[in-house]
Amino acid sequence: MTTPAEHLISVDGSDVRFACAEGDTLLRAALRAGVGLAYECNSGGCGSCRYDLVEGEMHDRRPDAPGLSPRDRRKGRKLACQSQPRSDCTIKVGQMVGQARHRPFRQTAQLRSKTLLTHDMQEFVFAAQSHAGFRPGQYAMITLPDGQVERAYSMSNLGNCYGEWKFVVKRMPGGRATAALFDDTEVGSEVTLDGPFGHAYLREDGNRRIVCAGGGSGLGAMISIVLGVAARPDSRDWTVHLFCGGRTRKDLHIPESIAFAGRQLGALNVHTAISDEHDDGVRAEVEGAEPFRGFLHEAVLDRLAGSLTDFTYYAAGPPAMTDALARALVLDAGVAADHLHYDRFC
Ligand code: FES
Numbered sequence: 045m046t047t048p049a050e051h052l053i054s055v056d057g058s059d060v061r062f063a064c065a066e067g068d069t070l071l072r073a074a075l076r077a078g079v080g081l082a083y084e085c086n087s088g089g090c091g092s093c094r095y096d097l098v099e100g101e102m103h104d105r106r107p108d109a110p111g112l113s114p115r116d117r118r119k120g121r122k123l124a125c126q127s128q129p130r131s132d133c134t135i136k137v138g139q140m141v142g143q144a145r146h147r148p149f150r151q152t153a154q155l156r157s158k159t160l161l162t163h164d165m166q167e168f169v170f171a172a173q174s175h176a177g178f179r180p181g182q183y184a185m186i187t188l189p190d191g192q193v194e195r196a197y198s199m200s201n202l203g204n205c206y207g208e209w210k211f212v213v214k215r216m217p218g219g220r221a222t223a224a225l226f227d228d229t230e231v232g233s234e235v236t237l238d239g240p241f242g243h244a245y246l247r248e249d250g251n252r253r254i255v256c257a258g259g260g261s262g263l264g265a266m267i268s269i270v271l272g273v274a275a276r277p278d279s280r281d282w283t284v285h286l287f288c289g290g291r292t293r294k295d296l297h298i299p300e301s302i303a304f305a306g307r308q309l310g311a312l313n314v315h316t317a318i319s320d321e322h323d324d325g326v327r328a329e330v331e332g333a334e335p336f337r338g339f340l341h342e343a344v345l346d347r348l349a350g351s352l353t354d355f356t357y358y359a360a361g362p363p364a365m366t367d368a369l370a371r372a373l374v375l376d377a378g379v380a381a382d383h384l385h386y387d388r389f390c
Pocket residue numbers: 082083084085086087088089090091092093094111123124125126
């Protein structure tokens with residue numbers, strides 16, 4: 045096996061240097077080397093990883109990525125998550141985050157099982173070659189067997205030494221990745237897992253009153269955070285509000301592991317919200333109180349009215365959901381921005 049060629053990347057105005065293997069992206073090579081470049085989605089959508097190329101040759105693997113505005117393009121800016129160096133390069137970044145907290149690595153994994161959770165949501169369990177090293181709330185990039193499709197999905201279990209990676213994924217109407225995952229990836233198929241990534245991980249030494257808000261495939265990250273709190277020695281000191289949103293009742297799913305985790309916590313309150321006013325009430329998968337009628341951020345504002353600033357928030361889901369929640373909490377309710385953790389996926 046030959047080792048891919050490496051290119052040396054220098055960060056302008058600093059003594060930071062790191063190697064990037066041919067075919068790797070600038071962002072991931074930096075994180076693998078422990079260099080904390082700014083990022084969120086890893087997919088070209090959010091624009092957090094913009095930089096200027098001072099010198100060298102860079103391949104852009106997604107030239108039409110929405111993370112760059114027309115003004116960025118006029119100025120020649122690039123996205124580190126979509127850039128693949130073709131020579132030694134010098135780059136200029138607006139903001140260095142210091143050392144990367146989590147170094148991602150790439151490995152092969154085999155699909156062990158797929159389980160239907162709702163009409164359009166499945167759990168996928170992969171067994172990887174080595175350990176599953178990640179924090180509750182983080183995500184991995186999965187490259188499907190055809191090697192063409194790569195997407196970010198949050199893990200729904202806890203990091204472990206036996207290499208088990210679980211994901212709860214909602215099928216996107218017309219989505220190429222979920223069609224390939226749901227329909228074409230059979231048990232036994234091999235994928236490539238690259239991770240962990242993401243900033244919306246559980247702050248274990250932080251506020252012990254937390255809110256986890258998940259919609260669609262974002263539910264997995266919130267399950268992982270609740271399990272992470274329940275596994276802590278001080279779990280009984282924690283209060284958790286878990287919000288799960290969907291369009292109708294048949295979109296809602298709360299796994300049994302949450303009820304088990306709830307018995308380890310000081311308090312666990314599960315809230316559900318449905319946004320379609322024509323919901324017919326069929327197949328209420330989730331037992332308990334009647335769902336809130338409205339969007340997930342409205343449910344959070346309603347159920348926690350009067351105490352919104354007491355909590356630290358974790359959120360994962362479609363951009364419209366996380367953006368609405370961030371606006372409502374930070375701009376309208378006065379929650380400090382550093383009390384809200386989410387990664388924007390676009
Ligand atoms: Fe690169 Fe989001 S656009 S991290």
